[in-house]
Amino acid sequence: MVGKRVNVTGIAVLVFFLLLGVLISIRLTGLGSNFPNPIGGVLQRVLSPLEESILRLGNGIRDNTKVVWNFREVQIQNEALRKQVEQLTGDNLKLKEQILAGIRYTELDQGQFRSPSLDKFAKIGASVINRNPITWYRTLTLNRGSQDGVTANDPVIGALGLVGKIVSVSTTTSEVLMILDGEGQVSALVRGSTGEGTFGIVQGTYTRGSRLTSEGNLQMLFHREDNVNVGDLVFTSGIGGVYPKDVPIGKVREIQLDPSGLLKTAYIDPLVDFDSLEEAYIVKPMEGK
Amino acid sequence: MRYILIAVMFLLSLILPGTVFHFWAWSGIKPDLLMLLTIYMAMHHRLPSSVLWGLGAGLLEDLYLGRYIGMYTLTLAVVAVLSYWLAERWYRDNFLLTTFMVFIVTMVGQVVVAFLSLGAGLYWSVGDIGQLVIGVALYNAILVPVTYPLIHRSFLHGWLRYRPRYER
Numbered sequence: 001m002v003g004k005r006v007n008v009t010g011i012a013v014l015v016f017f018l019l020l021g022v023l024i025s026i027r028l029t030g031l032g033s034n035f036p037n038p039i040g041g042v043l044q045r046v047l048s049p050l051e052e053s054i055l056r057l058g059n060g061i062r063d064n065t066k067v068v069w070n071f072r073e074v075q076i077q078n079e080a081l082r083k084q085v086e087q088l089t090g091d092n093l094k095l096k097e098q099i100l101a102g103i104r105y106t107e108l109d110q111g112q113f114r115s116p117s118l119d120k121f122a123k124i125g126a127s128v129i130n131r132n133p134i135t136w137y138r139t140l141t142l143n144r145g146s147q148d149g150v151t152a153n154d155p156v157i158g159a160l161g162l163v164g165k166i167v168s169v170s171t172t173t174s175e176v177l178m179i180l181d182g183e184g185q186v187s188a189l190v191r192g193s194t195g196e197g198t199f200g201i202v203q204g205t206y207t208r209g210s211r212l213t214s215e216g217n218l219q220m221l222f223h224r225e226d227n228v229n230v231g232d233l234v235f236t237s238g239i240g241g242v243y244p245k246d247v248p249i250g251k252v253r254e255i256q257l258d259p260s261g262l263l264k265t266a267y268i269d270p271l272v273d274f275d276s277l278e279e280a281y282i283v284k285p286m287e288g289k
Numbered sequence: 290m291r292y293i294l295i296a297v298m299f300l301l302s303l304i305l306p307g308t309v310f311h312f313w314a315w316s317g318i319k320p321d322l323l324m325l326l327t328i329y330m331a332m333h334h335r336l337p338s339s340v341l342w343g344l345g346a347g348l349l350e351d352l353y354l355g356r357y358i359g360m361y362t363l364t365l366a367v368v369a370v371l372s373y374w375l376a377e378r379w380y381r382d383n384f385l386l387t388t389f390m391v392f393i394v395t396m397v398g399q400v401v402v403a404f405l406s407l408g409a410g411l412y413w414s415v416g417d418i419g420q421l422v423i424g425v426a427l428y429n430a431i432l433v434p435v436t437y438p439l440i441h442r443s444f445l446h447g448w449l450r451y452r453p454r455y456e457r
Binding site: 018019021022023025026027028029030031033035037039040043044047050051054055058061062130131132134135136141167168169170175182183 | 300303304305306307308309311312314317318319321349352353354355356357358359360362363402403405406408409410411412413421424425
């Protein structure tokens with residue numbers, strides 16, 4: 001019996017060109033690229049109602065049983081808050097310095113921030129229908145797509161602050177890259193207790209070391225002499241053209257000095273609770289403004 | 290019936306990681322159900338069919354995600370070939386061995402995803418990649434005792450039954 005002859009060179013060339021083709025295709029269809037994807041659009045249109053129902057059911061079950069599953073966590077949180085209240089009560093002098101930040105927080109605590117620059121934009125309300133379909137990225141799927149006027153790179157905000165930006169759009173759905181993901185960077189401004197601002201870049205740490213922790217995954221780099229303190233609020237600066245100005249991002253939780261002594265890193269707690277986010281707004285510039 | 294069931298399983302594999310497994314994620318890690326299903330398909334098909342299922346499943350996921358077209362197409366094709374190769378050598382009725390096989394193949398698959406992501410210009414540290422690769426592989430392996438006995442039985446005697454042409 002004569003066996004089939006295998007052309008090793010031919011296979012190697014085929015594999016090489018296949019790899020090359022895939023790499024080129026991956027490059028051309030990366031995050032934020034607008035390419036025609038009718039099959040993906042149909043898939044999203046068919047599956048999104050089902051995804052929405054499953055996620056809503058899951059959220060309902062989680063919210064109604066939270067007390068049972070998180071009893072110990074709530075208890076610890078309660079004790080910590082009591083200690084914090086006592087400490088704050090006896091700290092009137094520091095409180096005076098933080099009046100400005102306090103006022104901003106009061107606005108935020110009311111559940112909706114008001115930014116004059118945001119009035120220049122139209123907002124499209126959307127519900128979250130899917131979260132992180134693959135582990136490698138921090139993304140959300142919203143139930144609004146190109147037929148609602150959504151386009152790639154539109155900013156997305158929650159009731160308390162910035163969520164991220166649109167990276168891909170189908171007819172009925174769109175995908176948001178959250179600011180927690182290291183691939184999304186935001187030009188930002190830190191406002192101290194006296195109101196002065198320091199510019200910088202907020203970056204998600206999801207791909208940098210602490211990607212598997214759900215808390216505190218934003219950071220900013222500063223020069224050592226920059227006046228940035230724990231408790232300062234971080235807002236979008238409006239520079240860069242993607243995000244509108246003065247959208248709250250988070251609060252500085254911790255500052256660490258770089259080993260070189262020249263730089264310091266501020267770790268930021270996001271204001272938006274990304275794990276329980278159910279509604280968001282897609283921001284669109286209004287025509288004529 | 291076989292193809293309807295396979296289509297439903299593929300669609301569920303796309304939907305469930307972002308919905309149900311959002312609530313069952315461990316430190317952000319979720320299983321890669323489509324990779325798991327591709328491994329099962331490849332274990333019960335001949336090589337050309339396995340590769341075709343892998344390519345189809347990967348392309349479906351790429352189009353569904355709407356970005357980096359080709360990344361999962363290539364990855365799941367590699368996963369299908371490797372699964373077929375291992376299933377030819379290992380006893381596929383042994384569930385413990387299958388669990389180990391799923392762990393190994395998922396790990397390789399996730400390494401391919403990481404490699405292609407780096408090729409696409411994304412920046413991830415080796416530590417992060419290691420954690421994710423092992424995490425997803427472990428989660429997939431844990432799902433084997435729950436899912437494999439049913440699917441294996443269905444491939445042999447049930448609705449998913451597949452007989453290559455030479456056996457007919």
